[in-house]
Amino acid sequence: MTTNLPALNINRDRLDAxxxxxxxxxxxDLPYTRRxxxxxxxxxxxxxxxxxRDAGLDTRVDPAGNLIGRLGGGAGPVLMLGSHTDxxxxxxxxxxxxxxxxxxxxxxxxxxxxVTLSRPLEVVDFVCEEPSVVNLSPLGSRIMAGDVTAxxxxxxxxxDGGTLPDAIARLGGDPSRLDEARRKPGDIYGYxxxxxxxxxxxxxxxxxxxxxTIVAAPCRAVVSLTGVADHAGATAMADRRxxxxxxxxxxxxxxxxxxxxxxxxxxxxxxxxxRVSPNMVNVIPGRVDLTVEVRSTQTEALLWAREEIERSxxxxxxxxxxxxxxxxxxxxxxxxxxxxxxxxxxxxxxxLRLRTLRxxxxxxxxxxxxxxxxxxxxxxxxxxxxxxxxxxxxAELDDIVxxxxxxxxxxxxxxxxx
Ligand code: HGY
Ligand code: MN
Ligand code: MN
Numbered sequence: 358m359t360t361n362l363p364a365l366n367i368n369r370d371r372l373d374a375x376x377x378x379x380x381x382x383x384x385x386d387l388p389y390t391r392r393x394x395x396x397x398x399x400x401x402x403x404x405x406x407x408x409x410r411d412a413g414l415d416t417r418v419d420p421a422g423n424l425i426g427r428l429g430g431g432a433g434p435v436l437m438l439g440s441h442t443d444x445x446x447x448x449x450x451x452x453x454x455x456x457x458x459x460x461x462x463x464x465x466x467x468x469x470x471x472v473t474l475s476r477p478l479e480v481v482d483f484v485c486e487e488p489s490v491v492n493l494s495p496l497g498s499r500i501m502a503g504d505v506t507a508x509x510x511x512x513x514x515x516x517d518g519g520t521l522p523d524a525i526a527r528l529g530g531d532p533s534r535l536d537e538a539r540r541k542p543g544d545i546y547g548y549x550x551x552x553x554x555x556x557x558x559x560x561x562x563x564x565x566x567x568x569x570t571i572v573a574a575p576c577r578a579v580v581s582l583t584g585v586a587d588h589a590g591a592t593a594m595a596d597r598r599x600x601x602x603x604x605x606x607x608x609x610x611x612x613x614x615x616x617x618x619x620x621x622x623x624x625x626x627x628x629x630x631x632r633v634s635p636n637m638v639n640v641i642p643g644r645v646d647l648t649v650e651v652r653s654t655q656t657e658a659l660l661w662a663r664e665e666i667e668r669s670x671x672x673x674x675x676x677x678x679x680x681x682x683x684x685x686x687x688x689x690x691x692x693x694x695x696x697x698x699x700x701x702x703x704x705x706x707x708x709l710r711l712r713t714l715r716x717x718x719x720x721x722x723x724x725x726x727x728x729x730x731x732x733x734x735x736x737x738x739x740x741x742x743x744x745x746x747x748x749x750x751x752a753e754l755d756d757i758v759x760x761x762x763x764x765x766x767x768x769x770x771x772x773x774x775x
Contacts, residue, residue, distance in 0.1 A: 373530035393485035418529030439481030545731035557743025567737025586643030610669035699736030705766030
């Protein structure tokens with residue numbers, strides 16, 4: 358147990374003002390929507406870089422497009438705090454955002470209290486954590502960890518039809534020097550991320566803080582089912598090759614697979630995207646493109662679920678005379694949080710006499726992507742009704758302040774280890 362650490366007083370009003378200000382950077386018709394590389398995101402980044410500089414951080418955009426503020430010079434492994442400020446569509450006002458703004462507030466408190474860390478500190482807003490802008494996300498943390506390479510970036514495009522290199526360059530990154538954004542094992546002494554739970558466990562248990570023990574792995578596939586577009590009135594049921602009816606069966610097969618009693622405790626599955634063509638009321642769907650996502654904290658459950666979904670697709674397609682393709686585009690492994698990193702978070706929370714619970718993260722995070730190159734730890738705070746990735750996503754300011762206080766204490770404990 359680390360004792361006699363300096364007290365850092367989180368400035369509640371200042372943090373609240375930042376949270377309110379960044380929420381204004383959204384598509385006004387879809388609050389809160391700040392998709393990576395969108396004009397809203399670029400404007401928010403400008404504002405955030407200014408706040409980093411105001412806090413005394415030596416601020417830059419690395420070649421990957423990550424916004425990085427550094428406190429303290431010198432060589433050697435850095436302490437790192439961060440998360441992301443891009444959102445899903447009509448999604449989170451707090452997902453990722455509390456981690457970046459909380460980290461920024463910790464920096465201001467360090468400077469106000471005159472605390473000097475023994476190591477340099479970096480605060481990072483990782484670019485494009487959310488999927489579907491490119492299928493390389495979480496982009497910025499994966500580039501930093503060496504999991505996404507320059508070749509992969511060079512080939513990628515963004516939904517507006519632009520190239521990913523151009524989008525990164527617009528943020529101030531430099532895709533031609535992507536390797537310079539990479540960190541090797543040993544470069545980062547420890548990474549800490551505060552995040553809303555995006556689930557109901559803390560709230561239901563009446564807990565104030567979560568210590569993350571493991572991060573579930575998302576695995577995503579794109580599926581195409583092709584049948585025969587035909588007249589919806591003149592085609593007998595026995596003569597149809599209906600791609601959407603097949604997609605409906607597959608969707609239920611995904612739900613059934615992950616609801617199998619021996620894996621449902623730790624696994625979930627979703628068909629979140631579906632495109633029907635020609636998508637007209639009087640035409641039998643000739644083609645459906647959809648995504649399948651399965652997640653679990655158990656590797657063997659992921660492997661079994663993926664095989665079972667592939668088997669179901671073959672059976673549905675054969676029986677219905679449909680063409681079918683499935684490509685797993687995104688495969689992750691569950692990430693166990695090192696006990697030492699769990700301890701710095703738990704000790705920080707317990708020193709504040711907070712009701713604390715150790716729990717898995719069912720959502721994925723930049724922390725999981727940095728884990729191959731750095732010891733990572735996560736501080737969870739409750740969110741209203743456990744909701745996330747929706748306009749109703751909400752976190753109480755009191756909880757965000759508490760989480761920031763725990764983040765600060767965990768950072769000081771990490772630094773004291775040096
Ligand atoms: O999908 C996730 O788990 C994260 O919120 N991007
Ligand atoms: Mn998210
Ligand atoms: Mn997130």
